[in-house]
Amino acid sequence: MGMIKSSVSPDAGSEIRFQAYLSALSEVIGHADRIDPLHNYCTGLLLPGERKSIEPMAAKLDPLHVPATHQSLHHFVAKAPWSDAAVLTAVREQVLPALTRHGPVTAWILDDTGFPKKSPPPT
DSSP: OOOOOOOTTTSHHHHHHHHHHHHHHHHTSSSSGGGHHHHHHHHHEEESSSOOOHHHHHHHHOGGGHHHHHHHHHHIIIOOOOHHHHHHHHHHHHHHHHTTSSSSEEEEEEEOOOOOOOOOOOO
């Protein structure tokens, strides 16, 4: 499966850059039925709110169809057989040029922030 390099300018608007990013990921996600859930999941990760689990994301993405959106997101994340290696390669091909636009990467700093889970309070 060949990778598609984005030709979108770094100066393009954020929505255009986001759509180009999703398009590149869509090329490697496998079956076409996974494209909408991929787009919804990535969009949900960017929406405001502290909890980034699929239930609150589904409620924000499509308030009138929360159960169906939740099921679609859950299937995409938990059961759909897509290659994480292929997706990570596509991510790297999108992100690395932006990181090296002003010069080579001389050091990587990895920070596992380890945010505590936001669970509902006990009743």
